[in-house]
Amino acid sequence: MKxxxxxxxxxxxPDLVLPETDTRPIGKYGELRRQFLKKHRPDLFDLMLLEGTLHSHLADVDTEARQMVEDTINQIARQQGVDEALKQADPLAWAGRMNAIKNAAEEVVLPDLLYGDALE
Structure with missing residues (x-):
């Protein structure tokens, strides 16, 4: 390579050109991972950026986190009886409980997935 x-x-x-990267959207959880890496693991962030693997890593983390949060939300909602019947009977109560369930699901799933050192 010249x-x-x-x-x-x-x-x-020097005329540096980064390798082609993935074009999948990063999303909320991928952006949280990017911020974590940039602040707390700048060496890993820079390495992945230079190798052209950062974007695909962030997109993968976002996809995995979304799926895990969604699965956890569904599981907790079933356990607590938050269903379509409640949604029809009292939409405001349903929305409040679903927001609480989503927050609880994110508290369970995100710390290890986004802020852990799963790469090492």
Whole structure:
């Protein structure tokens, strides 16, 4: 691989091109993972960025986190009897309980998945 340079104000700047990356959306959980890596694991963040694997890692984490949160929400809702009957009878109570269930599901799933060192 031959490295080329561009002269700018008397300085030679290398013409670096990052490898092609995944184009899947990152989403909420992928963005949370990105922020964590950038702040707490900058070495890993930079390495993945330079290797072109960061975006696909973030998209994978987002997909996995969404699925796990959704599964946990469904499981907790079934256990607590939050169903379509409650939604029809009292939509406001249903929405409040579903929000609480979603928050509980995220508290269970996200710490290890987004903030753990699953890569090592």
């Amino acid at each position: 490295l080329t340079y561009t002269e700018t104000d008397g300085y030679l700047i």
